[in-house]
Amino acid sequence: MGHMPAGPYLIFDKSALQCLNLDETNWLDNFFYTVITPLFFAETLADLEKEVSKARTPEQVVGNLAIKTPDMQSTASAHHRKILSGVLYGEEMPMDGRIPRDQGKVVELDGKKGIFYSKSPEEEALDRWHNGEFLDVEPQFAKMWRRELSNINHDKEYASFQQWFLMGKPKTLAEVRTLADAYIDASPQDGSLRFGLSFLGIPDQVQIEVTNRWKYAGSPPIRSFAPYFRHIYGVDLFFSLAIASDQISRVRPKGKADNKVDIAYLYYLPFCHVFVSADNLYKRVVPLFCEPIKRSSTRPPSKPICRS
Numbered sequence: 001m002g003h004m005p006a007g008p009y010l011i012f013d014k015s016a017l018q019c020l021n022l023d024e025t026n027w028l029d030n031f032f033y034t035v036i037t038p039l040f041f042a043e044t045l046a047d048l049e050k051e052v053s054k055a056r057t058p059e060q061v062v063g064n065l066a067i068k069t070p071d072m073q074s075t076a077s078a079h080h081r082k083i084l085s086g087v088l089y090g091e092e093m094p095m096d097g098r099i100p101r102d103q104g105k106v107v108e109l110d111g112k113k114g115i116f117y118s119k120s121p122e123e124e125a126l127d128r129w130h131n132g133e134f135l136d137v138e139p140q141f142a143k144m145w146r147r148e149l150s151n152i153n154h155d156k157e158y159a160s161f162q163q164w165f166l167m168g169k170p171k172t173l174a175e176v177r178t179l180a181d182a183y184i185d186a187s188p189q190d191g192s193l194r195f196g197l198s199f200l201g202i203p204d205q206v207q208i209e210v211t212n213r214w215k216y217a218g219s220p221p222i223r224s225f226a227p228y229f230r231h232i233y234g235v236d237l238f239f240s241l242a243i244a245s246d247q248i249s250r251v252r253p254k255g256k257a258d259n260k261v262d263i264a265y266l267y268y269l270p271f272c273h274v275f276v277s278a279d280n281l282y283k284r285v286v287p288l289f290c291e292p293i294k295r296s297s298t299r300p301p302s303k304p305i306c307r308s
Helices: 014-018 022-031 038-049 058-068 080-088 121-130 137-151 155-164 173-186 189-199 204-216 227-244 259-271 280-291
Strands: 010-013 033-036 074-076 104-111 110-118 274-276 305-307
Touching: 010 259, 014 038, 014 058, 022 080, 033 280, 038 121, 038 189, 080 227, 080 259, 104 173, 155 227, 173 189, 173 227, 173 274, 173 280, 189 204, 189 305, 227 259, 259 280
Parallel strands: 010 033, 010 274, 033 074, 274 305
Antiparallel strands: 104 110
């Protein structure tokens, strides 16, 4: 984690850039430090495989998005799975708005140590797209990405989580969030931790190692033991319960990514002050996760601002 500007940091999705013209994205780049998530890269890449209207090729659409993507004050975040893996093995991940970067290497110059960050594959791809250059392999990744999206099936999970509603289905997304938090934080933490690790698809051997480390630490609350794991756990459990209570549709709209993919942007909320999107789902969901972030006195806004 290198030295980062104080902010404010902003995360956007593809729909946000599509709503702005080039001048507006330049102003965005001027007033905010933008965080480019791997999900934005994947969303943009998926357009290479779409049928595009108005006689534009997928390459032209992706190139236009790349030109709009802020680059003067932008930083690519590490993938949430990589962050989670480190956290489960005991690495500290500050939940104070700082951006977890990848591709870092410790260097020394004149007796002083620092961290040098090379460009991530996503940043290199955006540079190429900006110049209208596309590798042959990128359309193949686009096909794989869209295939994965089309294979998501929530029916089994929908039926399973129906059993959670002994007192009746939640009537609002706020009630869903309350139910998810109550299970994670108010249930016996041993069972909650084990369920969360399994629920997130953590390999069995890693589950054993994490559970042993938790016991060795004195069996603390999950929220203090691994805050970022707790955050992702909370997002995914919220989503599954929202699907089961029919607050979020489990049916993938034609031509759109599954709602699970959209929800994944919430994994990165601890690393920003502002989230921007034109998607109605975020307008309903993101404010529920805009929790106060602990910061030092030198850091700005004590709470992230959610915009959609």
